[in-house]
Amino acid sequence: MKEDIHPEYIESTISCACGNVVVTRATIASMHVDICSKCHPFFTGKAQRLLDRGGRIEQFNKRYNIKDAEGAPEQAEEAVEA
Template sequence: MQKDKHPDYHAVVFRDRAAGYAFLTRSTATSEQTIAWDDGETYPVVDVEISSESHPFYTGKARTVDSEGRVARFERRYGGEGKGAETQS
């Protein structure tokens, strides 16, 4: 690597405030706040709103909100089992 061309890549703790979960990784992110980690070292800590521990897609709690019902809306528009099916034949 060329000197003074790349950002400082160091150990950082990311803390998910929604899930109360923290993990140690390497990043170029910086912070004034520090945290004492399990290994006895002190690392900068970056607070994040959401991570894989609290994101609905990764936790399996993702829901599709369908207030009207796609099948009912399709049947109403194009016929089907309802009253529209008899008039199209």
């Protein structure tokens, strides 16, 4: 077996966007994650908020004719020519 081929196993910090910091051991010194068990809706039991990037949710609902909260399907505004 070759000598000195394994990476150094050091103490590492993992920081979340919510501010939670976990100290563990890894081959890199620090990592940053967007979501963790302290802020993920599955673990917290809170409702998930949807981040709409560029109207993607409305585009999906319009494409598959999904009804909105009132029960009426969302209709695209179309110009009617007379």
